[in-house]
Amino acid sequence: MESQNPRDGDFELVTLRNGARAVRHLGHGEVMHPATGPWQEAQRLYVEQPRLAERLRTPGEPLVIHDVGLGAATNAVAALTCARELGAERRRGLEVVSFEVDLAPLRLALADAAGFPFLQPFREAAEALMRDGAWEEAGLRWRLHLGDARGRMEGVPRADLVFFDPFSPASNPEMWTEDVLARVKAGCREDGEGALLMTYSAATPTRVTLLLAGFYVGAGVSTGTKGETTVAATRRAALGSPLGERWLERWRRSSSRAPHGQPLTPEAEARVLAHPQWRQG
Numbered sequence: 411m412e413s414q415n416p417r418d419g420d421f422e423l424v425t426l427r428n429g430a431r432a433v434r435h436l437g438h439g440e441v442m443h444p445a446t447g448p449w450q451e452a453q454r455l456y457v458e459q460p461r462l463a464e465r466l467r468t469p470g471e472p473l474v475i476h477d478v479g480l481g482a483a484t485n486a487v488a489a490l491t492c493a494r495e496l497g498a499e500r501r502r503g504l505e506v507v508s509f510e511v512d513l514a515p516l517r518l519a520l521a522d523a524a525g526f527p528f529l530q531p532f533r534e535a536a537e538a539l540m541r542d543g544a545w546e547e548a549g550l551r552w553r554l555h556l557g558d559a560r561g562r563m564e565g566v567p568r569a570d571l572v573f574f575d576p577f578s579p580a581s582n583p584e585m586w587t588e589d590v591l592a593r594v595k596a597g598c599r600e601d602g603e604g605a606l607l608m609t610y611s612a613a614t615p616t617r618v619t620l621l622l623a624g625f626y627v628g629a630g631v632s633t634g635t636k637g638e639t640t641v642a643a644t645r646r647a648a649l650g651s652p653l654g655e656r657w658l659e660r661w662r663r664s665s666s667r668a669p670h671g672q673p674l675t676p677e678a679e680a681r682v683l684a685h686p687q688w689r690q691g
Contacts, residue, residue: 416521418514423522431525433482433515438581442481442515449528451610452488454633456573459641460606462492465502465570472503472551476569476597479576479585480510482519483539486552486573487532493550494531505551507566511558513540568599572607579616579670586616586670591623595644604645612638614661617653619669621685622678628652646687658688 415422417436424434430447434440443451457463465473477486486506493504510516519526520536529536535552538545545552555566572594576585584590598605608630609616620627620642628649630639643649661667661682668674 416518418518419512421512421514421518423518423525425525431519431522433518435577435581438577440577440581442577443484448482448484448526449488451633452484454631455608455610455639456485456571456575457488457492459608459631460571462489462571463496466493466496466500466504469501472505472549472567473570474567474599475504475506476563476566476572476594477506477508478572478574478594480508480513480516480554481575482515482526483508483529483532483536484519484526485575487529487536489573490532490535490550490552491528500549503549503551505553505567507553507555507569508539509555509563511556513556516540563593563597566597569597569605570599572598572605574607574609578611579613583671586611586619588619588622588669588672591619591625595624598644600644604643604648606648607642608639609642610639612640614664614666615668615670616640617657618661618667618674618682619671621682621687622669626652626687653687655688658683 415424420436421433422436424432424441426432426447428447432448433442442448475489480486486508489504489506493500516536519529520533523530535545539552539554543554576582579586594607607625610633617627617640625642625644626646626649628641629651630641632638641649646652669678
């Protein structure tokens with residue numbers, strides 16, 4: 411990674427080994443989208459995996475995305491780009507609700523047009539978002555909730571999709587607790603096909619915490635160096651690869667059986683084992 415990287419507050423821009431630009435936190439050193447670069451990961455995890463284009467081609471009410479961890483806006487812009495490029499094929503609106511505590515990563519990325527070219531078509535949108543907290547054009551709406559997301563998830567439209575992309579549990583443990591993920595689930599649609607949550611973490615504690623928060627949990631697509639990621643849903647039928655008895659047996663033998671942020675109490679263990687995930691074939 412190069413020296414003398416541009417900085418803004420607690421963040422700096424870096425160049426990955428494959429030449430992609432990314433944002434790094436100066437405190438804990440974690441890089442956003444460190445494997446393949448931000449755009450490739452956003453496309454794979456958050457656009458292709460939930461078949462976003464197909465969803466937007468299906469007539470209906472506006473599709474709502476909760477973008478938890480706006481960062482440099484890569485995931486949000488990937489979704490907005492998909493919607494805009496569909497043109498007349500898009501049969502429903504798209505509303506992205508982003509949650510973020512610090513806009514420094516977005517400011518850095520917008521200032522590096524060559525490093526983050528995919529943001530440029532939405533430069534004015536991102537600037538309006540930071541200035542006014544909202545931006546819209548025909549059929550597209552983007553809103554920002556700035557501050558601790560844990561207290562800002564009420565009062566927004568229920569999510570069809572959740573992009574859950576805060577820093578890792580090691581660096582940002584407060585965002586991966588059962589309480590937070592239960593609040594995320596409370597903001598999800600339960601009717602119709604329900605809602606899907608995508609996240610890059612495939613760690614056992616992440617999946618245990620999602621189960622305890624009331625989600626059904628499955629394996630997600632691979633990305634970069636990760637063999638798989640995680641998808642959670644409010645309806646089990648929405649999962650392509652739901653966790654089953656093999657995962658449960660591995661979990662019983664695992665040395666990391668506890669959810670994030672708390673020990674595995676007998677009560678929590680009983681709740682995992684009693685989850686309806688295991689009773690549906």
